[in-house]
Amino acid sequence: MKPNLDRVFSALADPTRRRIVARLARGEATVMELAAPFRMTQPSVSKHIKVLERAGLVSRSRHAQTRPCRLEPAPLRAAMEWTGSYRMLWEDSFDRLSDFLDANSQTKKKGQ
Amino acid sequence: MTGSRDFRIFEVTRQLRHPRKTVWKAWSERDQIEKWWGPKGCAVRALRFEFKPGGFFHYSMEAGVAMWGRFNFLEISAPDRIVWLNSFANRDCGMARAPFSDKCPLEILNIVTFSETAEGTTQTLRAEPFGATEEEKQFFEDLCLSGSLAQGFGGTFDQLSDHLNGNA
Numbered sequence: 001m002k003p004n005l006d007r008v009f010s011a012l013a014d015p016t017r018r019r020i021v022a023r024l025a026r027g028e029a030t031v032m033e034l035a036a037p038f039r040m041t042q043p044s045v046s047k048h049i050k051v052l053e054r055a056g057l058v059s060r061s062r063h064a065q066t067r068p069c070r071l072e073p074a075p076l077r078a079a080m081e082w083t084g085s086y087r088m089l090w091e092d093s094f095d096r097l098s099d100f101l102d103a104n105s106q107t108k109k110k111g112q
Numbered sequence: 113m114t115g116s117r118d119f120r121i122f123e124v125t126r127q128l129r130h131p132r133k134t135v136w137k138a139w140s141e142r143d144q145i146e147k148w149w150g151p152k153g154c155a156v157r158a159l160r161f162e163f164k165p166g167g168f169f170h171y172s173m174e175a176g177v178a179m180w181g182r183f184n185f186l187e188i189s190a191p192d193r194i195v196w197l198n199s200f201a202n203r204d205c206g207m208a209r210a211p212f213s214d215k216c217p218l219e220i221l222n223i224v225t226f227s228e229t230a231e232g233t234t235q236t237l238r239a240e241p242f243g244a245t246e247e248e249k250q251f252f253e254d255l256c257l258s259g260s261l262a263q264g265f266g267g268t269f270d271q272l273s274d275h276l277n278g279n280a
Contacts, residue, residue, distance in 0.1 A: 006215070086220070086252075087124065089151050090237055094126040096148035097138055101130045 008075045011055035016040075017048050021057060024071040028061075034069065122239040129232040136191045136226065146171065154179075160205060164188060168194075170205040180208070183222075195223050198241055217241035217248040 013020055020034055049069055052058040056075045063068040082083045128135055138144045142161035150156035150173055160170035162185070169183040180201040187195035197219045200208040209215035221242040227234045241252045 086122065086239065090124045092152045093149050096122065097135075098126065098128055100144070100148045101128060101134060101138060103133070105130065105134070 001059070007055040008057060011051050011057055014051075016099070017052055018043070020052065021071065021076075024058065025070060028068040028070045030066040030068045034060055123236065125234065125236045127229070127231065127234055131147060132191050132226050132228050132233045135233045137236060139194060139224070140190075142169075147170070160216060168205055172203075177202075180205075182207070184219075191226060193225050195221070195225065196240075198222055212258075215248055215251040217244035217252050220252075 006078070012021065018039065019038065022069070023029060023034060031042050031045050032050060034049070035042050038045065049058060052069075053060065057072055058069050059072050060069050124179050138148065140163050142158045142163075145161070146156050146158040148150040150171070154173040157174070158169060159172060159180075160168050162168055165185055165187055167185050168186070169179055173179045173181060180203055181199065182201040182205055183198055184197040185194070185196045187193065199219045200210050202208045207218060209218065220239050222237060222239045224235060224237045228235075242250050242254065
């Protein structure tokens with residue numbers, strides 16, 4: 001499924017959900033494990049997880065009873081590529097242009 | 113054509129320690145532009161390069177998957193100004209939607225200017241969506257150019273980027 005960037009960004013607009021995402025970046029966790037450090041009830045963590053699931057950011061295992069949550073990298077990668085991507089594209093290209101011109105003028109000097 | 117336009121949303125300036133005519137060559141010659149232009153980590157190859165008004169620079173970007181893009185040159189005023197429309201493309205140089213979103217403007221109008229300085233050349237690129245709907249303009253401004261979003265998510269994104277790189 002193509003990541004829906006609107007959903008991804010609105011899911012990430014909430015600081016608690018960003019913290020959950022950051023926690024899941026370190027590995028799978030159950031709702032109970034996620035609730036503990038945030039001093040939140042399990043139902044309210046579940047609500048946040050549902051938003052992240054709808055954005056495609058998190059998936060939950062169907063096999064274990066605790067249904068651990070895991071981070072899905074595809075939509076995040078799309079979001080990160082897009083955030084500032086046009087600027088990054090040009091800043092990176094200008095870096096390479098600068099190096100390219102430097103290398104070129106060195107070669108010319110050596111050739112003379 | 114720049115008079116009525118509002119380029120506040122995107123401007124990148126770079127000082128280069130090289131004469132303007134050298135910088136111009138890096139933009140105007142096929143075997144030079146493909147060496148520096150393009151997304152990080154992508155091997156860019158020029159498939160078509162017609163450096164004249166109405167001409168196309170069609171390129172492939174290889175990074176695991178193949179993507180294509182194109183410049184459609186509108187104005188070329190040596191040695192100080194190039195105007196072109198940039199978009200994603202298909203393999204035949206037809207215009208294409210961004211692979212990551214259907215809300216991304218189809219085309220971006222770019223203007224690069226070169227001015228001589230005592231140390232070399234000042235290169236300034238300005239850009240804005242071209243022919244975009246309000247929704248597409250908003251998308252470009254919100255996500256790409258304000259920078260505030262990237263900053264707001266900065267901490268999270270740094271961690272995530274390590275994670276994603278590890279997973280890549």
